[in-house]
Amino acid sequence: MDTSNPSVFVNAELLRLYVGRQVRALIQVAQSGAVSVIGNSTDGVQLIVKGTPPSPLTKFVEVIGIADSDKSIQASIWNNFGDTIDTHAYNQLCLLANGDFKHLFI
Numbered sequence: 001m002d003t004s005n006p007s008v009f010v011n012a013e014l015l016r017l018y019v020g021r022q023v024r025a026l027i028q029v030a031q032s033g034a035v036s037v038i039g040n041s042t043d044g045v046q047l048i049v050k051g052t053p054p055s056p057l058t059k060f061v062e063v064i065g066i067a068d069s070d071k072s073i074q075a076s077i078w079n080n081f082g083d084t085i086d087t088h089a090y091n092q093l094c095l096l097a098n099g100d101f102k103h104l105f106i
Contacts, residue, residue: 005022006022006105007022007023007024007064008021008022008023008024008097008098008105009023009024009025009093009094009097009098009105010023010024010025010041010067010094010098011025011041011042011043011045011091011094011095012025012041012043012044012045012046012047012071013043013045014094014098015041015047015067015070015071015073016070017098018067019067019068019069019070020066020067020068021066021067022064022065022066022067023064023065023066023067023073024062024063024064025041025042025047025049025062025063025073025094026041026042026060026061026062026081026085026087026090027039027040027041027047027049027060027061027062027063028040028059028060028087029057029058029059029060029061030046032053032057034052035050035051035052036048036049036050036051036053037049037053037057037061039061042087042088042090042091042094043091043094046071047071047072047073048071048072048073049061049063049065049072049073049075050068050072050073050074050075051063051065051074051075051076051078053075053078054078054080056080057078057080058080058081058082058083059082059083059084060080060081060082060083060084060085060087061078061079061080061081062078062079062081063075063077063078063079064076064077064079065077
């Protein structure tokens with residue numbers, strides 16, 4: 001595992017703090033195209049993920065890439081997470097990873 005450039009767990013609210021840095025986010029896919037995906041973050045806010053998504057795409061996708069704005073990510077890695085997942089738990093993970101337990105994640 002390469003630890004030289006860690007990915008910060010983010011939801012849409014936290015994304016603005018990491019523009020220009022590598023992040024990781026879970027997206028519920030709402031619309032998929034050849035070069036981007038529009039979906040909802042675990043906190044219910046719409047995000048745009050740029051890049052070439054895998055085919056087929058499941059309902060939930062974790063993306064790793066560079067936050068290029070407070071509403072978009074340029075993805076380099078796409079991980080299908082299936083059609084059901086506890087988004088509340090993933091959102092809580094994002095909050096923990098950016099709060100008192102940040103030192104455990106970065």
